[in-house]
Amino acid sequence: MKHKKVTTAQKTKYHWYKMGQKRCPCCGVQLTWEHRASSKRSASVEHLVLKSHGGSNHQFNLLVLCVNCNADRGNSDWFEWIEKKQPAKKEWLEQKFISAVEKYYDGSSQTNDIAKRLSPKDQTSVINFLKKR
Numbered sequence: 001m002k003h004k005k006v007t008t009a010q011k012t013k014y015h016w017y018k019m020g021q022k023r024c025p026c027c028g029v030q031l032t033w034e035h036r037a038s039s040k041r042s043a044s045v046e047h048l049v050l051k052s053h054g055g056s057n058h059q060f061n062l063l064v065l066c067v068n069c070n071a072d073r074g075n076s077d078w079f080e081w082i083e084k085k086q087p088a089k090k091e092w093l094e095q096k097f098i099s100a101v102e103k104y105y106d107g108s109s110q111t112n113d114i115a116k117r118l119s120p121k122d123q124t125s126v127i128n129f130l131k132k133r
């Protein structure tokens, strides 16, 4: 018998579902958790650091948003998008983003390389945050 491979997206959705996430952290819509995204309220997995910027599939880099917000962000800078989309949740979401990026600052040249590929605005915000600690 063939075993279907469980994808990272499926694992992530399951994890957040089990953790009791009910709503999209950006727009607050009540999420639905069906296997395949079928509406704007479907849970979908967002990469905090975009894959195109070297973001990984590790859980620390993933967040569950509704399909609508995920599509809306597209390839936008995280900080700019949050400011525009959900200013009330800005701090919480920035924390999420920063802790995701922090994992890349482990001193190895490869991970610093990834951090360098962030958009200038995201990079500045992250560096300023790290300096304050």
Ligand SMILES: [Zn+2]
Pocket: 024, 025, 026, 027, 028, 029, 065, 066, 067, 068, 069, 070
């Ligand atoms: Zn949303």
